[in-house]
Ligand SMILES: Nc1ncnc2c1ncn2[C@@H]1O[C@H](COP(=O)(O)OP(=O)(O)OP(=O)(O)O)[C@@H](O)[C@H]1O
């Protein structure tokens with residue numbers, strides 16, 4: 001029997017007992033639907049996290065600090081050593097952090113693969129104000145290379161000598177703007193206290209308005225020009241040593257494989273620095289989410305396995321029902337291989353039907369629900385589409401279901417194939 | 429003397445095991461020449477169908493050998509065996525075994541489908557054989573909606589569609605009235621005389637058996653030389 005003929009006959013056979021096929025398809029439908037939804041959840045959430053991560057900072061950068069070798073952290077206050085410069089670190093009282101100076105930056109820059117090093121300066125402005133409206137507190141998020149999610153306006157331009165900033169969307173109304181678009185291009189005043197307690201003001205132009213996001217704080221982002229101006233204002237009157245001591249630095253590297261990244265990391269740690277990529281810092285969040293999705297997927301696969309037994313049952317009944325027909329076909333010279341192919345094709349076809357209908361329904365329902373959620377309960381997290389469907393994973397689901405169906409079909413198919421023609425024909 | 433198309437030597441077949449064991453054939457030997465018409469006659473349960481199934485290679489004997497055209501059947505691999513079942517033998521079973529939901533034509537061309545013949549060619553040859561059996565007008569009907577005599581002709585058409593050299597028919601007129609039975613008999617003898625098909629037919633109708641060139645009498649799984657029942 002030709003393969004095409006087997007396919008046609010198998011499809012025709014699966015429609016011979018419509019009710020039974022429908023029920024089996026329904027069982028597979030549930031499994032495929034669930035698996036597609038959990039998959040969509042995974043894709044949706046990881047898409048969201050990826051864009052959020054991009055808003056926090058670039059993937060190809062390390063945040064570097066000096067490795068503290070003076071003692072086991074948490075074992076109490078450490079002995080003072082006048083040769084090592086420290087700054088007080090937030091958090092545990094008595095804890096402090098080693099600082100980096102220019103020679104450290106040069107050492108880091110010399111490590112193979114590192115393309116640039118910039119010290120991270122903590123800027124602590126006091127307020128922001130537009131024209132004569134009320135003053136508001138603010139913080140500055142200063143991670144170079146971030147790709148913020150803009151609600152309107154344009155991104156910062158580090159090459160521009162004009163001092164620029166991105167304002168979080170929550171500041172628009174308090175500062176006195178009617179809406180986002182009114183804010184774009186306006187100059188605001190930032191107040192900052194220097195080392196001697198004197199208040200300085202620095203002007204900056206609003207380049208864009210940033211969406212609220214999950215991971216980055218609701219600080220303003222500033223371009224190089226504004227950051228320099230603020231740093232200078234803040235450093236007025238400070239001892240010159242303080243201006244050249246930083247808690248961390250950002251080192252960028254060209255896009256690299258994970259092996260190259262870990263080699264750079266080990267080189268840095270050999271030189272006495274602790275380096276973390278963004279993935280290192282946010283990675284745990286992703287791991288937790290992947291874990292949750294893995295569990296959901298497992299439930300979907302359990303549903304599919306149950307559906308698989310449904311297929312076994314359906315096909316065993318078909319084989320039984322068609323015993324005499326199988327006997328007749330074998331008596332007419334149909335090979336065991338063809339009989340096996342006929343029944344396993346039927347199983348795979350039932351699997352295809354169930355999974356295609358299930359996935360299509362999941363995509364339809366999921367897109368609608370996700371859209372409704374994004375407009376309703378999840379509107380505080382703009383950009384989050386909780387369910388996203390990519391062709392790859394959906395195709396993989398359909399394929400997986402077909403494979404499960406095929407495997408489920410092998411037992412009945414094998415039963416049919418090994419039947420002796422005369423015994424089958426005698427079957428009543 | 430030409431090579432026999434079928435030879436059987438000391439065929440035995442038993443069903444079941446232990447105390448339930450039943451010897452349906454107890455050592456049957458025979459030769460069938462190409463183009464012959466042979467009737468197998470015997471009482472119900474004497475082993476006629478069992479013998480036919482063995483000769484058509486649909487079942488395997490307990491012991492003994494079957495030779496087809498000079499080749500021993502045991503030496504055939506699965507593919508050759510299926511080829512013989514499909515193209516060399518046509519089998520008309522004691523029951524019809526039609527797929528009631530499929531059309532007459534679909535039922536008839538099943539052996540061609542198994543052989544891998546294309547759809548147009550299948551249709552052409554299916555219609556040809558249906559015409560030969562005066563069933564062309566029923567080609568599109570569902571097999572379930574035919575009369576008994578029509579069904580019997582459909583299964584003969586199915587057995588003939590792949591132009592077999594040997595046609596086995598197990599009680600082809602058993603469940604037909606005498607007039608319809610006569611039509612079916614004439615079809616079979618026409619195939620034997622005008623198309624050179626070797627005919628092996630099981631029957632318990634002695635008038636029908638008389639029309640064959642040769643009769644083999646079987647009783648309790650053994651061939652006997654005379655028709656004692658008829659002689660008595
Ligand atoms: N699968 C089987 N299991 C057990 N016994 C069987 C089996 N097939 C056939 N027999 C027995 O073998 C004997 C011969 O059966 P067979 O079908 O060959 O008879 P037959 O001569 O064709 O009879 P009929 O004229 O009624 O068709 C019978 O007694 C039958 O009960």
Ligand SMILES: [Mg+2]
Pocket residue numbers: 476477478522598
């Ligand atoms: Mg019989």
